[in-house]
Amino acid sequence: MSNEPVKPVLEVRDLSIQFGATEVVSGLSFSLAAGEVLALVGESGSGKTQTALAVLGLSPPSAMVTGSIVFEGSPLPDHPAKRRALRGSRIALVPQDPMSSLNPYHMIGGQIAEVMTLHLGMTASRAKIRVLELLDAVGISDPKRVARSYAHQLSGGMRQRALIAMALAGEPRLIIADEPTTALDSIVQARILDLLGDTVKQFGLSILLISHNLAVVSRIANRVAVLYAGNLVEAAEAAELFAEPRHPYTKALIAAIPRLSEDAGLPRALPGTPPSGSAAGEAGCIFRQRCPVAIPQCRSVKPDWRLWNGHGAACHRVPEGEASRAA
């Protein structure tokens, strides 16, 4: 994931997150350019949400976070108040469960307006007009009614649209969408994803799209980064990753998508479960226990990042790359 001609919006270098002796994210590096949708994909427990929380400056107090996170050319501020300001406006979160993020006692319109009066210093009357524009932009056909509704009066899809409108209200450069469609049925899911994709084009922002589902992200991601037990195992342009996956784990994930695996002759699902984090500094490949093509070296030596043509993978079975560590 190098060769970026323009300065990235977000640059994460060597991010590690530990709870006690367990490392749940290990040396993760990635960058996100303006107008790009980067998908972070991995099974449950692979460290996706912890990565998002670290970028948002919201890691739990018990987490030990190391590495660097640079947003729009500046390291993430240490001061909690400055981080909060950044989070409400320049970096916005679209969480998995809209119900837990919307205030049940306040009308939707008021909640969206508050983002603008608080973070953009907009007047209340201007914000009121902007709320209707934003609700319209996220495909809500009767913005006035929805603005006056409470969260429980809306369907799951409508709530998720309202949350996307709320994220857009602060005029962010980056949206972090953590499993934004998991709670929705597949048709609504596809519509919300398309909406996020359109948002990137219309508002010129970047999205870090987090999902356990490779099929979901294939709909709008430009690039895909695959996490396995907190380790980046593969990263490439989306089309390239689907056409020519290099890491055995990515191959298995793609094989598990029914539509793409019909003639592939690959196993449908991987046997076993991933380790939940690793002991820090552990030797060998993190995927070795489940890997169908493991060799003795995989037990003793942690594979390097092997990169060619902007497509990287951490696997001993992949030919030597252009000798770059950057993802």
Ligand SMILES: Nc1ncnc2c1ncn2[C@@H]1O[C@H](COP(=O)(O)OP(=O)(O)OP(=O)(O)O)[C@@H](O)[C@H]1O
């Ligand atoms: N507060 C905490 N204390 C200890 N361990 C934690 C804490 N929060 C998360 N973890 C562990 O960190 C690991 C990564 O969790 P994370 O929530 O980032 O996974 P995820 O990839 O988002 O999974 P999912 O797809 O289920 O949302 C898990 O093994 C989890 O148990």
Ligand SMILES: [Mg+2]
């Ligand atoms: Mg999660």
